[in-house]
Amino acid sequence: NAGVTQTPKFQVLKTGQSMTLQCAQDMNHEYMSWYRQDPGMGLRLIHYSVGAGITDQGEVPNGYNVSRSTTEDFPLRLLSAAPSQTSVYFCASSLLGTGIYEQYFGPGTRLTVT
Amino acid sequence: GQQLNQSPQSMFIQEGEDVSMNCTSSSIFNTWLWYKQDPGEGPVLLIALYKAGELTSNGRLTAQFGITRKDSFLNISASIPSDVGIYFCAGPHGSSNTGKLIFGQGTTLQVKP
Numbered sequence: 001n002a003g004v005t006q007t008p009k010f011q012v013l014k015t016g017q018s019m020t021l022q023c024a025q026d027m028n029h030e031y032m033s034w035y036r037q038d039p040g041m042g043l044r045l046i047h048y049s050v051g052a053g054i055t056d057q058g059e060v061p062n063g064y065n066v067s068r069s070t071t072e073d074f075p076l077r078l079l080s081a082a083p084s085q086t087s088v089y090f091c092a093s094s095l096l097g098t099g100i101y102e103q104y105f106g107p108g109t110r111l112t113v114t
Numbered sequence: 115g116q117q118l119n120q121s122p123q124s125m126f127i128q129e130g131e132d133v134s135m136n137c138t139s140s141s142i143f144n145t146w147l148w149y150k151q152d153p154g155e156g157p158v159l160l161i162a163l164y165k166a167g168e169l170t171s172n173g174r175l176t177a178q179f180g181i182t183r184k185d186s187f188l189n190i191s192a193s194i195p196s197d198v199g200i201y202f203c204a205g206p207h208g209s210s211n212t213g214k215l216i217f218g219q220g221t222t223l224q225v226k227p
Contacts, residue, residue, distance in 0.1 A: 004156075031213045042118070042202055042217030043157070050213065058214060059207070090156050100213040101145055101206060105156030 001026050004106035006091050012112045013081040021076040021109050023091030030096045032074040033103070036060065036087040043090060049074055050096060081113045116141050118203055118218035126224045133190040135221045137203030144206065146186040147215070148177050151200045160201075161188070193225050 007022045025032065033048035035058075045058030049068040063085060065077040074093075078085060088110050092103040120137050127133060137146070145164055149157035161172050163179035163186060170177055176189045186203055200220040207214035 033213065040219060042204075042219050043215075044217075045207065045214055048213060056212075059216075092156075094213065096213075100211060101147055101204075101215060102159055102162050103213075103215065105149075105158070107156050108154075 003027065004091055004093055004104050006089075006106035006109050008109060009107070010110045012114065013078075014114055015081060015083060017081050018077070018079050019081065021078075021089055021091075021111075023074045023076065023106060024072050025091075025093040025104070026072065027093065027104065028071060029093035029104070030071065031100055031103075032068065032091065032093045033058070034064070034066065034074070034076045035090045035092065036085075037090060037108075038087050046076065046089075078111075081111075083113045085111065086113045087111060116205075116207060116216050118205060118216060120201075120203055120218035120221050122221060123219070124222040124224070126226065127193055129193060129195060129225055129227050131193055133193055133197070133223060134187065135189075135201060136185060136187045137218050138185045139205065140184070142183040143186075144183070146177070146179050147204045148175075148186070148188050149202045149204060149217075151202065151220075153199065157202060190223075193223075195225050195227050198223060198225050 004025045034046040035043040047066040049055045091106040094103040148160045151157045161177040168179040174191045203218045204215045207216040
């Protein structure tokens with residue numbers, strides 16, 4: 001199993017540009033989520049999904065969109081990038097039920113917005 | 115709102131020493147998790163705790179779920195260079211079983227060979 005994969009690994013955007021961060025998992029996990037990590041801070045939840053067709057907002061959703069058309073994929077869209085969105089983005093997945101908090105993380109996408 | 119506070123923020127120790135770190139909250143948690151993040155990588159789950167007072171080991175790591183349910187502790191015995199990284203505590207955000215996690219700010223561990 002590849003686990004949780006994320007692409008790209010690094011990205012530089014100009015203010016106002018849009019892009020999609022890709023996340024995929026091959027563990028048949030129903031639950032998937034996106035976090036951002038800023039220096040000196042823990043991870044903060046952006047959006048999450050408990051299955052295909054179902055998404056919900058986390059702690060810091062503004063400026064980001066998600067959709068979940070398949071169990072495997074959970075892309076994160078930045079509609080109009082801002083310097084405040086410079087961060088490292090992590091995707092995570094887990095099974096539903098008692099193990100929902102035992103989440104597997106991808107390697108991250110390092111995004112810089114100039 | 116919910117917040118997790120970790121201490122210390124950073125530690126610089128000699129190889130072979132034992133390490134202790136903790137995580138506290140102003141609200142009660144029913145689950146505590148400890149993750150480790152290696153430089154340039156995503157976090158990896160070390161230990162999950164589900165019951166107040168529970169003590170769980172994973173190799174040289176031991177974690178405890180505090181009796182008050184407002185704190186948790188992680189100990190590493192006989193540290194080695196590969197223990198270097200950031201250690202995060204985490205707990206459920208909100209009251210229902212949504213999978214939403216809240217993280218502490220992390221404890222950065224450096225080990226001198």
